[in-house]
Amino acid sequence: MEVTAPEVLNSPLVVPTKTMMGPGPSNLSDRVRLALSHPILGHLHPECLKIMDDIKEGVKYVFQTRNPATFCISASGHAGMEASLTNIIEDGDVVLIGSTGLWGHRAADMARRAGGDVRLLEVSPGEVVTSDELRRYMKVHKPSVFFMCHGDSSTGVLQPIHEFGEICHSNNCLFVVDTVASLGGAEFLMDQWQVDVVYTGSQKVLGAPPGITPISFSRRAVERVENRNSKVKVYNYDLMLIGDYWNCFGRPRV
Amino acid sequence: MEVTAPEVLNSPLVVPTKTMMGPGPSNLSDRVRLALSHPILGHLHPECLKIMDDIKEGVKYVFQTRNPATFCISASGHAGMEASLTNIIEDGDVVLIGSTGLWGHRAADMARRAGGDVRLLEVSPGEVVTSDELRRYMKVHKPSVFFMCHGDSSTGVLQPIHEFGEICHSNNCLFVVDTVASLGGAEFLMDQWQVDVVYTGSQKVLGAPPGITPISFSRRAVERVENRNSKVKVYNYDLMLIGDYWNCFGRPRV
Numbered sequence: 391m392e393v394t395a396p397e398v399l400n401s402p403l404v405v406p407t408k409t410m411m412g413p414g415p416s417n418l419s420d421r422v423r424l425a426l427s428h429p430i431l432g433h434l435h436p437e438c439l440k441i442m443d444d445i446k447e448g449v450k451y452v453f454q455t456r457n458p459a460t461f462c463i464s465a466s467g468h469a470g471m472e473a474s475l476t477n478i479i480e481d482g483d484v485v486l487i488g489s490t491g492l493w494g495h496r497a498a499d500m501a502r503r504a505g506g507d508v509r510l511l512e513v514s515p516g517e518v519v520t521s522d523e524l525r526r527y528m529k530v531h532k533p534s535v536f537f538m539c540h541g542d543s544s545t546g547v548l549q550p551i552h553e554f555g556e557i558c559h560s561n562n563c564l565f566v567v568d569t570v571a572s573l574g575g576a577e578f579l580m581d582q583w584q585v586d587v588v589y590t591g592s593q594k595v596l597g598a599p600p601g602i603t604p605i606s607f608s609r610r611a612v613e614r615v616e617n618r619n620s621k622v623k624v625y626n627y628d629l630m631l632i633g634d635y636w637n638c639f640g641r642p643r644v
Numbered sequence: 645m646e647v648t649a650p651e652v653l654n655s656p657l658v659v660p661t662k663t664m665m666g667p668g669p670s671n672l673s674d675r676v677r678l679a680l681s682h683p684i685l686g687h688l689h690p691e692c693l694k695i696m697d698d699i700k701e702g703v704k705y706v707f708q709t710r711n712p713a714t715f716c717i718s719a720s721g722h723a724g725m726e727a728s729l730t731n732i733i734e735d736g737d738v739v740l741i742g743s744t745g746l747w748g749h750r751a752a753d754m755a756r757r758a759g760g761d762v763r764l765l766e767v768s769p770g771e772v773v774t775s776d777e778l779r780r781y782m783k784v785h786k787p788s789v790f791f792m793c794h795g796d797s798s799t800g801v802l803q804p805i806h807e808f809g810e811i812c813h814s815n816n817c818l819f820v821v822d823t824v825a826s827l828g829g830a831e832f833l834m835d836q837w838q839v840d841v842v843y844t845g846s847q848k849v850l851g852a853p854p855g856i857t858p859i860s861f862s863r864r865a866v867e868r869v870e871n872r873n874s875k876v877k878v879y880n881y882d883l884m885l886i887g888d889y890w891n892c893f894g895r896p897r898v
Binding site for chain 1: 645646647648649650652653657658659660661662664666669670671672677678679680681682683684685686687689691695698701702704705708709710718719720722723726730750753754756757758833835836847853854855875876877878879880
């Protein structure tokens with residue numbers, strides 16, 4: 391063959407142990423680390439589906455929600471951000487992004503790619519968005535989606551969000567929260583705080599490997615997706631397809 | 645808290661050993677299975693970047709290519725299909741999909757979501773697309789992208805594709821190939837066959853776990869992406885962003 395096998399394939403894989411104290415990734419407990427070397431199951435084996443059902447219940451617990459549309463995406467936390475936004479945004483929808491640092495800008499980038507008309511509610515580094523500011527922006531911009539990062543690892547800000555769900559809903563707006571760096575380290579109550587879409591990272595406070603992203607959609611968010619005029623722009627993030635595989639809607643899995 | 649921890653969290657995880665003889669997922673060798681319980685590295689640790697560099701060389705070998713834009717996506721094979729299409733399709737582009745079964749229709753669905761104007765070149769189950777048919781469809785439809793599945797697990801077809809690259813290029817069209825079920829089981833020579841984008845599944849013939857998707861873009865495909873008039877619709881699949889992280893273009897990693 392023209393392209394020969396690289397020499398490095400003849401050497402064993404060496405992975406050193408690092409002590410990781412940042413917002414993520416974090417070190418795994420031995421119990422979690424060794425669980426990764428279990429055998430592979432087929433994606434429709436009953437034993438695999440049972441594990442998925444158990445995972446759903448665990449995710450509901452960590453998000454403190456009873457939403458049936460609660461599951462995991464087989465990709466990184468960034469996929470959670472993009473799946474949250476692309477499912478509930480259609481071309482021309484006004485999307486308000488609360489920004490306390492890097493992650494608001496990342497969400498704005500994704501929301502624009504999904505077709506959103508993005509408006510930024512940006513505060514200085516270290517500051518938080520206040521309820522009064524949010525009410526003012528709601529009146530001026532009339533967004534259909536509001537995004538906020540709960541724990542912004544780029545500025546160290548923990549954003550108080552417990553009043554934001556009510557403000558959004560009294561303005562006919564869905565409330566999306568990024569808890570990638572915060573979940574498990576700071577209180578988060580999805581149902582009580584009226585959050586419509588939340589996702590987190592597995593490899594941060596939760597202490598699991600990267601590549602699996604817990605996510606949950608409220609009844610209100612599911613209805614928004616059900617009533618779309620256009621298809622979700624990304625097949626792999628389509629709530630209705632993933633939700634069926636995770637048996638969230640009581641329909642056949644495939 | 646309102647939502648209590650599920651009882652199942654008190655039980656150990658049980659994963660039975662299955663013998664899997666389908667087109668995938670397949671059983672792991674012990675060497676591969678145990679490699680999964682290595683410690684976690686940070687995504688910018690030099691040791692992690694070195695492993696990524698080594699992976700790139702291995703992926704070039706299995707695809708038989710010298711393309712610098714060769715790497716892996718941290719998601720399933722479906723993400724490889726969607727990343728391939730969404731990077732090289734803009735709104736209104738004519739996309740020709742060769743279909744020998746289920747996977748052509750899946751690609752058509754994704755291409756439409758990416759904004760493509762899809763035309764199908766469909767054959768009966770068990771049949772293959774011929775070079776003459778492809779030439780005829782090229783003349784009629786003048787597509788800018790042609791997709792073909794190499795090994796279609798839904799019909800058992802191995803599609804001969806070694807002439808298709810030349811036919812595409814003499815019609816100013818990019819050639820995308822799905823090798824999810826075939827790579828490692830059937831000959832595939834990316835550079836010699838003039839393939840522009842290829843992806844495969846880790847959990848099929850290659851015998852690795854799911855969730856990592858080898859992919860490669862030719863110089864011609866990279867130029868198409870560089871000359872887009874609009875942003876790629878999916879941040880997570882944007883070739884320029886992922887390619888920089890994998891150090892494919894000689895620019896800073898982040």
